[in-house]
Amino acid sequence: MSIESTEVPWSKLAKQIIASRIDNEIAKSERFQTGLSHFVVSVETSGGSEYVIRIATPERKSELVDGLLWHKRLDDLGVPLPTIYDSGEIDGFHFALYERLPGDDLENVYSSLGANSKKEIAASVAWIQERVAALDKEYFNQYPAWPDVITGILDRSEEAIKAADDTVQKYFDTAHEMTTRYMSYLTAVEPLAFLYDLNIRNVIILDGRMSGVIDVDEIWFGDPLLAVGRGKALLLAMQQETDYIDYWCDYLKLSAETLLMVDLYALLYCVRFMATSRQKLNGNYNIQTDPENMAILKTAADGIIGKLS
Numbered sequence: 078m079s080i081e082s083t084e085v086p087w088s089k090l091a092k093q094i095i096a097s098r099i100d101n102e103i104a105k106s107e108r109f110q111t112g113l114s115h116f117v118v119s120v121e122t123s124g125g126s127e128y129v130i131r132i133a134t135p136e137r138k139s140e141l142v143d144g145l146l147w148h149k150r151l152d153d154l155g156v157p158l159p160t161i162y163d164s165g166e167i168d169g170f171h172f173a174l175y176e177r178l179p180g181d182d183l184e185n186v187y188s189s190l191g192a193n194s195k196k197e198i199a200a201s202v203a204w205i206q207e208r209v210a211a212l213d214k215e216y217f218n219q220y221p222a223w224p225d226v227i228t229g230i231l232d233r234s235e236e237a238i239k240a241a242d243d244t245v246q247k248y249f250d251t252a253h254e255m256t257t258r259y260m261s262y263l264t265a266v267e268p269l270a271f272l273y274d275l276n277i278r279n280v281i282i283l284d285g286r287m288s289g290v291i292d293v294d295e296i297w298f299g300d301p302l303l304a305v306g307r308g309k310a311l312l313l314a315m316q317q318e319t320d321y322i323d324y325w326c327d328y329l330k331l332s333a334e335t336l337l338m339v340d341l342y343a344l345l346y347c348v349r350f351m352a353t354s355r356q357k358l359n360g361n362y363n364i365q366t367d368p369e370n371m372a373i374l375k376t377a378a379d380g381i382i383g384k385l386s
Contacts, residue, residue: 276308306342
């Protein structure tokens with residue numbers, strides 16, 4: 078049996094890491110209910126300091142190590158990241174010990190933010206994606222054609238859609254049709270590096286301003302607007318106003334045609350979220366997978382399809 082399918086002793090490991098690296102004891106620890114590849118643990122020491130520990134199973138060690146390399150490259154580009162205090166291996170598990178940035182995730186505080194805060198945060202996130210795009214192309218000497226990436230997002234959902242809900246099939250079919258309609262744009266994309274899941278997620282907010290970004294492991298190479306569209310889909314799933322996305326697009330000075338691509342990408346992820354309905358991450362539903370959100374996602378997709386048609 079793979080260790081990946083057993084319970085990782087994250088609490089014990091966190092205590093060992095803090096004791097050996099910080100020379101302190103843990104007063105409180107909690108595993109975040111997110112994190113697909115790693116166990117992510119928040120700890121507070123008896124001295125009052127706060128840290129985040131990411132722990133990888135042996136099967137996923139390379140992903141964590143690669144993430145540390147991306148962290149270094151992005152830090153050199155000026156991306157505001159938490160400090161890495163240490164990394165290594167303990168009891169067969171690879172780990173990284175991070176500063177805990179002050180504040181909370183943007184998706185958790187979004188509804189409390191005013192227009193000025195959203196506009197400033199959108200500009201900051203857009204600027205970060207521009208810095209990521211400055212990464213040398215040599216890091217991406219092998220990458221799939223962008224149209225294949227986009228159709229692949231849908232294709233990975235096809236079997237799950239059939240199992241989820243018969244009425245979802247029409248959204249899948251329409252998304253495929255729309256992807257074909259805009260294939261000339263997709264084919265002409267000049268690939269750039271971007272943080273796939275930096276939009277309303279992985280952005281830490283303190284007092285209405287961004288204090289930094291986290292989880293920079295997943296860097297894609299293609300159209301950075303995919304991250305914008307994914308963020309729009311998440312906000313629609315949350316039944317929140319998408320003015321933050323509008324501010325982001327304003328910062329980028331997108332043409333009317335290019336704005337449609339943001340909607341196309343948002344549609345792809347509405348369908349993707351429908352496909353993952355009822356799936357649990359760390360034993361819990363999230364915005365994308367909660368079956369109660371299926372009707373919300375369908376309404377959001379209908380609105381986007383109206384724009385694209």
